[in-house]
Amino acid sequence: MSDEKSTKRQLTIKTGVVKRLVKEEKSYVKEAQEQEARVAKTEADGKEEWEVKKQKEVLQDCLQMIPDCKKRLEAAVADLQNILEGLEGDIAESDEAKAARDAIESSKAQ
Numbered sequence: 001m002s003d004e005k006s007t008k009r010q011l012t013i014k015t016g017v018v019k020r021l022v023k024e025e026k027s028y029v030k031e032a033q034e035q036e037a038r039v040a041k042t043e044a045d046g047k048e049e050w051e052v053k054k055q056k057e058v059l060q061d062c063l064q065m066i067p068d069c070k071k072r073l074e075a076a077v078a079d080l081q082n083i084l085e086g087l088e089g090d091i092a093e094s095d096e097a098k099a100a101r102d103a104i105e106s107s108k109a110q
Helices: 002-044 049-085 089-093 095-108
Strands: none
Touching: 002 049, 002 089, 002 095, 049 095, 089 095
């Protein structure tokens, strides 16, 4: 029973990690798009050169975070899939396992 409880707990934790990383990746992509618009607006408004340069630096920072986030998401999904593959019996059909499968599907939808 304790092993089942431990497995469910691990599923819940790993599912939460995947969900958080999916949200994080979406937010970085959205932030990068907003920053691209900000850079274009700053250039179009004829702002100071240093201001345009600073906005471009912020954009680069956003763009650098996306691949790192994707890599962490892929690792978290692989980890969760390994746990799901090892499940047997009632645990394989538990709410935690279903939530884990849903989280994996949502990560692939990106």
